[in-house]
Amino acid sequence: MAIETVGESAIEQNIEQFLLVLSVSLSVATLSRVVSWLRQIPYTLLLVIVGLILAFVDVRLVNLSPALILEIFLPPLLFEAAWNMKWRDLSRELLPVTLYAVLGVVISIVGIALAINQLAGIGLPVALLVGASLSATDPVSVIALFRELGAGKRLTNLMEGESLFNDGVAVVAFSLLVGIPLGLEEFNVPSTIARFFIFVGIGIGVGSLIGFGISYLTQRFDLPLVEQSLTLVSAYGTYVITEELGGSGVIGVVTVGLILGNFGSRIGMNPRTRLLVTEFWDFLAFFVNSIVFLLIGDQVHYSSLGENLGLIAITIGALILTRAIAIYGLGGLSNWLVKSEIGLRDQTVLWWAGLRGSVSIALALSVPATLPGRDVIIDIVFGVVLFTLLVQGLTTQILLEKLELTGEQPLRQKYLEAVSRSIALNRVLNYLSEASQYQEIEPEFCRYQAELVEGQLQSLTEEIIQLQKEYPQLRTLVMEQIQDKLLDIEADTYAELIRAGRLDKKLSPLLEEVLAAGQENLIE
Known part of the structure; x- marks a missing residue:
C-alpha cells in the first residue's frame, strides 16, 4: 500500500510540473501576441x-x-x-x-x-x-x-x-x-x-x-x-x-x-x-x-x-x-x-x-x-x-x-489575397448564373446581384494586373500554387481509384516530370 501511495504521489508531482511548464509556455505565447514590442x-x-x-x-x-x-x-x-x-x-x-x-x-x-x-x-x-x-x-x-x-x-x-x-x-x-x-x-x-x-x-x-x-x-x-x-x-x-x-x-x-x-x-x-x-x-x-x-x-x-x-x-x-x-x-x-x-x-x-x-x-x-x-x-x-x-x-x-533578403512578404500577401478574392467572386458569379434558372427566384434579382459582384471583381482584376506590371515576380506565386494543385489532383485520383478497386497498385506520378520540363522550357 505504501508503494502505491509513493507511486501516486510521483505521478501527481509529474503532472503538476508538466502543467506548470505548459502554463508558463502558453503565457509567453499569449504575451508575445498581445505586447507589440515582444513580437519582434x-x-x-x-x-x-x-x-x-x-x-x-x-x-x-x-x-x-x-x-x-x-x-x-x-x-x-x-x-x-x-x-x-x-x-x-x-x-x-x-x-x-x-x-x-x-x-x-x-x-x-x-x-x-x-x-x-x-x-x-x-x-x-x-x-x-x-x-x-x-x-x-x-x-x-x-x-x-x-x-x-x-x-x-x-x-x-x-x-x-x-x-x-x-x-x-x-x-x-x-x-x-x-x-x-x-x-x-x-x-x-x-x-x-x-x-x-x-x-x-x-x-x-x-x-x-x-x-x-x-x-x-x-x-x-x-x-x-x-x-x-x-x-x-x-x-x-x-x-x-x-x-x-x-x-x-x-x-x-x-x-x-x-x-x-x-x-x-x-x-x-x-x-x-x-x-x-x-x-x-x-x-x-x-x-x-x-x-x-x-x-x-x-x-x-x-x-x-x-x-x-x-x-x-x-x-x-x-x-x-x-x-x-x-x-x-x-x-x-x-x-x-x-x-x-x-x-x-x-x-x-x-x-x-x-x-x-x-x-x-x-x-x-x-x-x-x-x-x-x-x-x-x-x-x-x-x-x-x-x-x-x-x-x-x-x-x-x-x-x-x-543583405536585402527579407523579400516582399506584405506585398506577396496582398497579391495572394487579391487573387483569392477573385477566385471566390468568380465562384459566386457561377452560383448566381445557376440560381437564375430556378423559377422561384426572380431573374432580375440575380442579375442585380451579379452586377454588384462583377463591379467588385473588375476592381480586383485591375488591382492584380497593376501589381503584376509593377512586380512581375509575383506571377510565380500563383503558378506554383496551381502546379501544386495539379499534382494533388493527380495523386488524389490514383488513390481514389485504388480505394474503389479499379487499380491494384500505385501509378507513378506523371505530371511532376511534365511540369518540371515545361518550367525549364519556359525559362529557356
Whole structure:
C-alpha cells in the first residue's frame, strides 16, 4: 500500500510540473501576441529568455533529462519538419544539403575539438565529444523568422534540409565517439566509417519500410483519425525500433517523415485528411517547441557557466570559424560541381543562422556520468547554445535586412489575397448564373446581384494586373500554387481509384516530370 501511495504521489508531482511548464509556455505565447514590442522577438527565443529569468531566480520547473529530449521531444520535431519538406524542393538542393550535413559536421567536430584541445588543454577525446554535441544545427526560430519576413524559398529549403540531416549525422558521430574517452573503443578511421554507414543504413532501411508500408496501408481505407494516429505511431515507433536495431533513430524518423509527407499523404490520404494531419503536426511541433526552449533556459546554472567563460569563448570562436569554413567552402564546391549558384549573401545567412539547440543539449546531457570532464562538456555546450540562440538568433533579422533578403512578404500577401478574392467572386458569379434558372427566384434579382459582384471583381482584376506590371515576380506565386494543385489532383485520383478497386497498385506520378520540363522550357 505504501508503494502505491509513493507511486501516486510521483505521478501527481509529474503532472503538476508538466502543467506548470505548459502554463508558463502558453503565457509567453499569449504575451508575445498581445505586447507589440515582444513580437519582434521570435517566439522560441522569447521562451529561452523567460527560462533564463526563471533560472536566475532559481526556479526549476523540471529536470531535463536526455531521454526526455531524444525519445519524447525529438521524434515529433523531426517528423513535422520532414512531413512539410517537399521532396521536389529538397532534391534540387540535394548535393549542397548533403555536403553541409555530412562534411559540414566533420569539419565542425574536428575544428572545435582541435581548438579547445590546443588552446584550452582539454583532452582530445573529450574535445571531440564537445564538437559532436555542437555540430547539430537547430534552426526552428530562424525558419519561422524566414517565413515571417518572406525570405527566399531556396534559402529556407537549404537551412531546413541541412538541419534535417545533420541532426542525424551529429547523433551518429556522437554515438561513435562517446566510447573513446571511456576506453571502451579505439578510434579507427576505416571501422568508424563502416559503423557510420551501418548506423545510417539501418535508419534509412527501417524508415523506408515503415513509411512505404503505412503509405500502402492507408490506400485501403479512409479513416482520418486512424491515419493521423498512424503517423504519430510511425514517428515514435520508427525511432524506438531503429535504436533497438543499432541504427540512427533520427535518420529513421526523417526518412519516414519524408516518405509519408511526399508519398503516403498523396496516394493514401484525401485532401481533407492530409490537411487534418498537417494541422495536427503543426500543433504538436508548436507544443513541443514551447516546452523544450523554455526548459533549455531554465536548466542553466550561472555559477558553472561563469567558471568556464574562457572555455565557452574559445568554443564560440571555433564554432563560428568552422561554420564559415563549412558553409563558404562546401557552398563553393557545390557551385563548382553542379552549378548550385548559392550566392554569397545566402551563404552568409546560412553561416550566421546556424543556431544550436535541443539536440546539442540532449547529447551533452547524455554523456555518461562516469566520464571525467562531463560537467565541463555540459557547461560549454549550454554556454555556446545560449550564445547562438540569443546573439545570433536575435541578430539574424538585422542581417537579412542588411543583405536585402527579407523579400516582399506584405506585398506577396496582398497579391495572394487579391487573387483569392477573385477566385471566390468568380465562384459566386457561377452560383448566381445557376440560381437564375430556378423559377422561384426572380431573374432580375440575380442579375442585380451579379452586377454588384462583377463591379467588385473588375476592381480586383485591375488591382492584380497593376501589381503584376509593377512586380512581375509575383506571377510565380500563383503558378506554383496551381502546379501544386495539379499534382494533388493527380495523386488524389490514383488513390481514389485504388480505394474503389479499379487499380491494384500505385501509378507513378506523371505530371511532376511534365511540369518540371515545361518550367525549364519556359525559362529557356
